[in-house]
Structure formats: structure tokens, C-alpha cells
Amino acid sequence: MRMDPRRQRERMVAEQLVRRGITDERVLSVMGGLPRHLFVEEALASRAYSDCPLPIGQGQTISQPYVVALMTQTLHVQPGAKVLEIGTGSGYQAAVLAGLGADVYTVERMPALCAHARERLIGMNIYSIHVKQDDGTLGWPSAAPFDRIIVTAGGPEVPAPLVDQLGEGGRMVLPVGAERRSQCLTLVEKMPGGEVRRSEICPVAFVDLVGVHGW
Numbered sequence: 470m471r472m473d474p475r476r477q478r479e480r481m482v483a484e485q486l487v488r489r490g491i492t493d494e495r496v497l498s499v500m501g502g503l504p505r506h507l508f509v510e511e512a513l514a515s516r517a518y519s520d521c522p523l524p525i526g527q528g529q530t531i532s533q534p535y536v537v538a539l540m541t542q543t544l545h546v547q548p549g550a551k552v553l554e555i556g557t558g559s560g561y562q563a564a565v566l567a568g569l570g571a572d573v574y575t576v577e578r579m580p581a582l583c584a585h586a587r588e589r590l591i592g593m594n595i596y597s598i599h600v601k602q603d604d605g606t607l608g609w610p611s612a613a614p615f616d617r618i619i620v621t622a623g624g625p626e627v628p629a630p631l632v633d634q635l636g637e638g639g640r641m642v643l644p645v646g647a648e649r650r651s652q653c654l655t656l657v658e659k660m661p662g663g664e665v666r667r668s669e670i671c672p673v674a675f676v677d678l679v680g681v682h683g684w
């Protein structure tokens with residue numbers, strides 16, 4: 470018999486997140502409450518809480534829960550923060566950010582994924598997420614500056630427009646790697662005054678960031 474989703478989520482939080490060092494109670498609480506099984510195809514719903522990425526169509530994947538938690542925790546999202554996400558995919562990461570009280574702007578290059586994510590979020594009564602179909606490596610200039618930026622696909626460099634659109638005191642988390650499917654999760658901080666600092670967090674493997682400032 471399949472375990473009920475609430476129990477599966479409790480196990481996911483305890484075994485995949487807390488055990489590996491995710492300590493932000495707000496992130497744990499939001500991920501413990503969000504029905505991840507509604508962000509994957511029905512045929513994969515029984516694997517929605519397992520410790521791996523899952524296909525979401527168009528050759529793309531929803532990230533492993535631990536990676537979502539780590540990136541979200543690293544961003545330090547406060548309620549009311551304006552957050553830009555590049556790579557909407559299923560909409561799961563955007564929904565986690567919205568659950569933390571952020572005003573989310575998310576960009577997806579593939580029209581089918583974009584439309585599906587928009588429908589899914591509305592169907593879940595989540596209205597604090599703006600979804601746009603575009604090349605996210607160009608950012609979302611008309612909505613800038615952003616307090617936080619998260620990129621959920623891997624490119625060869627930090628896209629310059631995203632650095633420009635990050636506000637002072639802002640944080641950006643993204644995978645960066647000179648080779649495809651193998652990146653270093655990177656934190657970019659813009660200090661008050663505008664100085665940009667970059668630090669490396671850990672190795673990760675994301676699908677390609679495809680665009681003017683991507684592959």
C-alpha cells in the first residue's frame with residue numbers, strides 16, 4: 470500500500486533534509502507542507518518524495534528535494550522579498566519560495582512547461598508567482614531590481630544581466646560549470662555599495678541553461 474503524502478513528506482524532511490544539515494526551520498516547514506507529488510506526472514507521483522531528480526517532460530527535471538532545500542536555505546528569503554527564478558520547470562521551486570512569503574518572478578524558456586506551471590500554480594491557489602516565457606539569462610528587466618535570484622539550470626558563466634538586476638545587499642544562487650551537467654553551486658552576493666563577491670558551495674549536476682548568456 471502506498472504511504473500517504475503527508476507521511477512521505479515527513480520522512481523526506483527528516484531523512485533527506487535534516488539529516489544532511491538543512492537547519493532553516495522555515496524551509497523545512499514549507500517543504501514539509503508542499504504537495505510535491507502534484508508537481509510531477511501522475512505516473513511518477515509515488516516517487517515524488519524520493520531522493521532524486523525526476524523527469525517533468527521536454528527532457529527537463531525537477532531537482533532532488535535536498536538541492537531545492539540547500540539552494541533555498543542559502544538564499545535567505547524573508548517574507549516580502551522580491552525573488553527572480555530562472556527555470557520555472559514544474560513550478561515546485563517557485564512554490565517553495567512563495568511559501569516563504571516571497572513575491573516570485575519566474576522565467577521559463579519552454580512554452581509547454583511555462584503554460585503547465587502557470588495552470589498548476591493557479592490550480593493550487595498560489596497567486597504570488599508571476600510566470601513568463603522568455604530567455605531567463607536576460608533576467609526580467611522591467612521588474613528589477615531583485616532581492617534574491619535563483620537559477621535552476623546550469624550555464625558556463627554567471628549571466629551578466631542577472632548580476633546587474635540583483636539589488637545591493639542581494640544574494641544569487643546558481644550552478645556554474647565549464648562543462649555540461651557538472652557544475653559548482655555558486656553564491657553571488659552584491660554588497661551595499663555594489664561590490665560583487667562570489668563563493669563556491671558544492672558540486673551539483675543540473676540540466677542546461679540555454680540562452681544568450683547560457684549554452
Ligand code: SAH
Binds near residue numbers: 558
Ligand atoms: N525549478 C524547476 C526545475 C527546473 S529544470 C522546478 O522546480 O521544477 C530547469 C529548467 O530551466 C527547465 O525547465 C528548462 O527549460 C529551463 N531553462 C533552461 N534554460 C533557460 C533559460 N535561458 N531561461 C529560462 N528557463 C530556462
